[in-house]
Amino acid sequence: MKLVTFTHAQSTRVGAVVDDTVVDSLGSSAIPPRMLDFLALGSEALAAMQALIDSGSHRIPLRDVKLEAPVPRPGKYLAISLNYADHIAETGKDRPEYPSFFTKQSTCVIGTGAAIQRPRVSDKLDYEGELAFVIGRRCRHVPVEKAREVIAGFTIANDVSVRDWQARSPTMMIGKSFDTAGPLGPWIVTADEIPDPHNLELKTRVDEELRQNANTGEMLFNCYEMVAYLSEAMTLEPGDVISTGTPAGVGVKMYPRGYLKPGQTVRIEIEGIGTLVNPVVMEP
Incomplete structure (x- = not known):
C-alpha cells in the first residue's frame, strides 16, 4: 500500500495511491485525516484503507491532487x-x-x-x-x-x-x-x-x-x-x-x-x- 497525504479541493487528508488515482479517505469514517492519527490506529486504519481500496470507489485522478509530505509534521x-x-x-x-x-x-x-x-x-x-x-x-x-x-x-x-x-x-x-x-x-x-x-x-x-x-x-x-x-x-x-x-x-x-x-x-x-x-x- 502507498499511503499519501494529499490536498484536494482545499482539504488535506490521508489517502492511498492505486495506479494513477488516489483513494480518498473521505469515503470511510474509520480513517482519520491526519497521517499521525492514521499510523497511531495501526492495523485498524490499514484495514479500513484496504477495504476502501477494494471497493473501487472514492478515487481521484492523481494529476488532480497535490501530494504533500506523507508525514507533514513528524514528531521527531x-x-x-x-x-x-x-x-x-x-x-x-x-x-x-x-x-x-x-x-x-x-x-x-x-x-x-x-x-x-x-x-x-x-x-x-x-x-x-x-x-x-x-x-x-x-x-x-x-x-x-x-x-x-x-x-x-x-x-x-x-x-x-x-x-x-x-x-x-x-x-x-x-x-x-x-x-x-x-x-x-x-x-x-x-x-x-x-x-x-x-x-x-x-x-x-x-x-x-x-x-x-x-x-x-x-x-x-x-x-x-x-x-x-x-x-x-x-x-x-x-x-x-x-x-x-x-x-x-x-x-x-x-x-x-x-x-x-x-x-x-x-x-x-x-x-x-x-x-x-x-x-x-x-x-x-
Missing part, C-alpha cells in the same frame, strides 16, 4: 550521519563506532514537487539522497530482531544541507533544518511491500546528471539496528521519521563543488518506492 525527524563507507571515505572521516544521529526540525519538511529554497545567507546548498522509514508503533527498548514490527513503512528523503551552517556546530542541526531542507515522499510504502529494505537501489540526479548510485545494503548500521539503538534512549512514536544516511556523491565533495543552484531539479529514486522530485529556487 532523526537522521544518521556517516552510514555508508564510500561517503565516509569521501569525507576523510573515521568510521563511527556507534550510530551518530542529529535532528532535523520538522518545519523543514516539504513534499514532492515543492521547491527547495537556496537560502539568502548561503550558496552552499547540497543534496543527500536517502532511504527513510516511518515508525508505526509507540515503542521503547526494541530488540533488533523485533524492530521490523514497529516500522510502518518506507519513503524517500533528501537530507538537504546548508554546508557552511552545518559546519558551524558539531550537532549539525541548524545547517540541516533550514526551511524546505526536508523533502519527503512521494508516499510511504508499507513495510509488507518492502521485504528487504537493505537491498534497494538508490540514485540521485541533479537535472540529468547522476550524482549518487548505491545500494542500501551498503549501510553500516541497518534500519533495524537504528531502531534498537534509538529506542534504548527514547520512546519512538507513530509518525517519527528516521533517515538512514547518504552514500558518496554529495556536491560538497565534487571538484568543482556541485552545490545546488536555482533552476536545477533534484530527483531521488529508490527501487520499490518511487521518485522524490524537487526543483531548486532562490529563497523569496
